[in-house]
Amino acid sequence: MPAMVTGATDGIGKQYAIELAKKGMNICLISRSETKLIEVANYIEQNQKVITKFIVADFSKGKIIYDKIRTHLDPLDIGILINNVGVMHECPDEFDELSEDSIWEMISVNIGAVTMMTKIIIPKMKLKNRGLVLNVSSGAHCQPMPLAAVYGATKSYTKTFTIALRKELAEYNVKAHLLIPMFVRTKMTDFTTTPKSGNIFFPNAESYVKATINTLGYYSQTCGYWNHNIQYILLNLIPEFVRVFIAHKVNKVFRQQYYNQQKVKQII
Numbered sequence: 728m729p730a731m732v733t734g735a736t737d738g739i740g741k742q743y744a745i746e747l748a749k750k751g752m753n754i755c756l757i758s759r760s761e762t763k764l765i766e767v768a769n770y771i772e773q774n775q776k777v778i779t780k781f782i783v784a785d786f787s788k789g790k791i792i793y794d795k796i797r798t799h800l801d802p803l804d805i806g807i808l809i810n811n812v813g814v815m816h817e818c819p820d821e822f823d824e825l826s827e828d829s830i831w832e833m834i835s836v837n838i839g840a841v842t843m844m845t846k847i848i849i850p851k852m853k854l855k856n857r858g859l860v861l862n863v864s865s866g867a868h869c870q871p872m873p874l875a876a877v878y879g880a881t882k883s884y885t886k887t888f889t890i891a892l893r894k895e896l897a898e899y900n901v902k903a904h905l906l907i908p909m910f911v912r913t914k915m916t917d918f919t920t921t922p923k924s925g926n927i928f929f930p931n932a933e934s935y936v937k938a939t940i941n942t943l944g945y946y947s948q949t950c951g952y953w954n955h956n957i958q959y960i961l962l963n964l965i966p967e968f969v970r971v972f973i974a975h976k977v978n979k980v981f982r983q984q985y986y987n988q989q990k991v992k993q994i995i
């Protein structure tokens with residue numbers, strides 16, 4: 728029974744693919760870069776006795792990619808779907824400063840992929856009366872996110888979509904679970920220099936997934952990492968308008984750090 732991971736060539740998705748393979752699962756990887764997919768697939772097969780398959784697909788292209796994905800997945804009996812793929816703009820910024828391409832990319836990748844991959848995979852799971860869909864949301868779904876307004880909204884979509892689906896799928900013994908990472912050091916969060924890798928508050932993808940893999944299938948909703956669960960609980964004790972205020976302040980700091988990094992790069 729293979730597992731499938733979207734956005735499997737870097738960060739959290741790549742680590743999920745590696746950890747699931749360690750558990751003996753065959754893995755189907757989907758991402759946009761064939762070179763990186765081959766690298767990850769080879770790494771997994773060299774280190775674990777499992778079979779990998781990969782599909783090259785750019786989720787930012789929207790509707791046109793899903794027929795090809797469906798055809799590739801037809802012969803497979805996916806037992807676990809990790810809807811991980813996601814994008815953010817290069818750094819927190821005001822909505823009207825974002826390019827239209829960047830806005831469409833977030834909508835197509837963060838909303839389109841979780842929706843359509845689930846649509847493709849669940850009919851077989853329902854038929855077989857088993858399966859798990861893990862949708863990766865974000866701490867950004869806790870409140871509106873000034874300077875990451877679209878990104879935060881896409882993650883709120885993931886949350887409500889998953890909770891609704893969970894109810895629908897329960898009678899078929901198919902689980903729809905939500906993973907809520909807080910800050911994880913990956914390519915996506917390169918805009919900030921503050922949290923260093925290895926820090927217990929801001930783990931890198933490897934440490935984060937090594938912890939969170941143990942929660943897979945057990946919790947309908949979790950941050951997957953003890954420290955992130957504490958942050959999530961504390962955050963939700965604060966009134967929303969205060970959370971929005973804090974999110975705005977923090978994103979302003981991140982944006983400034985990004986601009987400072989860019990200036991240093993220009994000088995070098």
Ligand SMILES: NC(=O)c1ccc[n+]([C@@H]2O[C@H](COP(=O)([O-])OP(=O)(O)OC[C@H]3O[C@@H](n4cnc5c(N)ncnc54)[C@H](OP(=O)(O)O)[C@@H]3O)[C@@H](O)[C@H]2O)c1
Nearest residue numbers: 734736737738739759785786787813865908910911913915
């Ligand atoms: N990092 C955090 O702090 C954090 C916090 C909360 C939630 N999350 C969520 O966790 C998930 C993973 O984030 P991450 O930090 O691991 O991101 P990441 O390191 O940037 O990795 C993203 C993965 O998605 C792939 N990808 C990006 N755009 C794609 C596209 N158009 N088509 C196909 N594949 C594409 C990337 O491929 P390439 O290798 O080609 O780039 C990469 O494999 C996302 O949903 C994110 O929103 C992250």
